[in-house]
Amino acid sequence: MKFEHVLLALLARRPHSGYDLRKWLEVEGQFLWARAHHSQIYRKLGQMEADGWVRHEVDEREGRPDAKVYRLTPEGRAALMEWIRSPYEPPSRFQEIDFLARFSTAAPLDHEAAVGIVRTELDYRRAQIARNRGRDRTLRYEDPVPGLDRETDRQVHTALHELGAAGMDRWVAWLEQTLHRLTEGKPVR
Structure with a gap:
């Protein structure tokens, strides 16, 4: 954009x-x-x-x-x-500016383009979840620097993954709700 x-x-x-x-x-x-x-x-x-x-x-x-x-x-x-x-190409990170700007502009000007943007984003995020949600996130250490606390590192790594997964799930739920509103003829709020 x-x-x-x-x-x-x-x-x-x-x-x-x-x-x-x-x-x-x-x-x-x-x-x-x-x-x-x-x-x-x-x-x-x-x-x-x-x-x-x-x-x-x-x-x-x-x-x-x-x-x-x-x-x-x-x-x-x-x-x-x-x-x-x-064509809208989703970036690897969700909730990026290009989606937000393009969707908010398309929705009042071109209904079909807005639906297409949301569908593309939703399909991409679902595939991203399918590829990554169950992957091995084990941290591996080989000659770590002195003072690196492995247990804290694991806890932080897990907490950040949980935060990201919850954010992605909320994003997908919002996309699904928005797509439903657009395709059911209801105004987007």
Whole structure:
């Protein structure tokens, strides 16, 4: 996923100034994209405008600097839809930004693409569980460094595996519930 996809998704909902985009990314969007410096946002908006994906209007503000307010163009909507409909390849770690951003953008714009994204993620996670859940997780030691506490190491290793397995199980349950809601025609909440 590229930063412009996040910006296009935000502009699909409503026009924003660069400042508004930065504020949204810092608060509501903190799980969809790592921190973005304002210069990065304005540079990307300039590039997107040069590509014809967005256009801006100047919002004159009394007593404050004028603001450029950006809105999506038909070309920008086409680029956004192309990303939404492009093949989704799940990463090895679950709950990654690409899934969250792509699904949250696809769901209100293209129902079938949203269903496909969730199905792909769910199938991948089920296969990942099948491959890994029962594997041998025994820690093996050969000439460990002095002071390494093997019992603590085993306990921590087990605790982290249990945490990861529980997180994966919750993720799969959420995917199943979401897929059911999407395919039963119920709104996603």
